[in-house]
Amino acid sequence: MADVRWIYDLAIFLYAASVLFYFNDFVQSNRKVNRLAFGLLAVVWALQTVFFVSQMSEKSYFPVLTLFETLFFYSWILVTLSLLVNYFFRIDLLIFFTNVIGFVVLTLSMFLPETPQQTIPQRLTSELLFIHIVLALFSYGALSLSMIFSAMYMLQHKMLKQKRWTPLLQRLPSLERLEVYAYRMNMIGVPVLLLAIILGTIWGQLVLPGKMWNDAKVWTSLLVLVAYSYLLYKRFRTGWLARKLAVGNLIAFAVLLFNFLLTDASRFHRWL
Template sequence: MADVRWIYDLTIFLYAASVLFYFNDFLQSNRKANRLAFGLLAVVWALQSVFFVSQMVTKSYFPVVTLFETLFFYSWVLVSLSLAIHYFFRIDLLVFFTNIIGFVVLVMSMFLPVTPMPEVSNILTSELLLTHVTLAMFSYGAFSLSMIFSAVYLFLHRMLKGRKWTPLLRRLPSLGQLESYAYRMNMIGVPMLLLSIVLGIIWGRMVLPPEKFLFDAKVVLSLLVLATYSFWLYQRYRDTLQMNKLAILNLLAFALLLINFFSTNSSTFHSWW
């Protein structure tokens, strides 16, 4: 780890610089700052990828087992999605908001142990479990983008309703586009989370006593998160709620997701993270 620690530290430094340049572009619509921010973000993605691969080689497993590894992978997913948003949608402000979350997640990983705990055995690093965690992280990435689209939707809706016209509004998609993007992200996130939970249940039934697994707080919360997002999709399909209420429900669903993500202390078998 010491040999590649400088990559991790450099990544955080460059990521911070990228977020600052995006913030400058957010305030002043500075195209030069925007180009610098995107260039730094691309370098951050490359460094994260190199660091991730080096960890994979060193540890001989897909490194998404410990909480440090999952947070780092979650940050990498958000950076990857940011690059995709820039390439396909050209919505710079949403790239900025996405990378605020990604940077915070990466900084949080600094305060966690890097080396896997002794309890992490071969059974914990099985392909089934690693696929479960990887799918969960990708679904969290999709839900993160959906949350950002909904938050921007509520902001834009309030500004338009109050007839507050600013240059910032011209840089945002329409209300219909924002709602559609949030819907698409949830359409991606829900099946991935469902698959992740199914794989987690299969793994749990294989290696854990039923009474320890079925009543675990994190299992219950994960099912609640899935139910909440599924209810959101149902309401969106039925078109029974106003779009701004759907956006608020989406924010509440993401808050529940965060509670679930950081509820490892209440779990009887996720505590090895």
């Protein structure tokens, strides 16, 4: 792993530069700086992909089990989604906010061991487990974008209410578009999260029957699913006001974040 560690370190360095350039564009609306930031972000994605592939070749399992691996993979998902959003929608502020989160997550992984602290029991590793984790992280990525759209909605709503006609306001999509984008991200994230929970439940019952229901993270995962499902229901059936949905979306993401951080205190989810 040491011979490819430089790829990981270089990715973090270039990621920091990309975020700083995006911040400069956020403040001054500089298109040249924006293009440079995007170019660096594309290089970061390539470096992360190479590092991840190298981990796959060196380890005996798909590298998404340890906290280091899940944080790295989550960051890679956010970078990937940023590139896709830039290609299809060109929402620069979303890319900036998304990669602030992605950079923080990747930086946190620096303080964690790259390899498991103990041997992974063979009976615990299976295709179901890996698919469960990958789907859960992809759902977190989609729901992260949804949260950012809702935060941008709240920001623009406040600026309009206060009649602050700044250049920033002109760079934000309309309130209607922001609400629709947040809703669509939830429509992607919630079914993927549901599938991840179903597969995780099946895996848990096969390898550790009965024990999984004693773990708090299992129940908070269900709470996350219920919270987002409730928002989708309210939006589709009762026509909640968009601002109320945006606030609910931010609260639901706070629950999701708590659920993710609970991994370190979870006995069932943290055997490494």
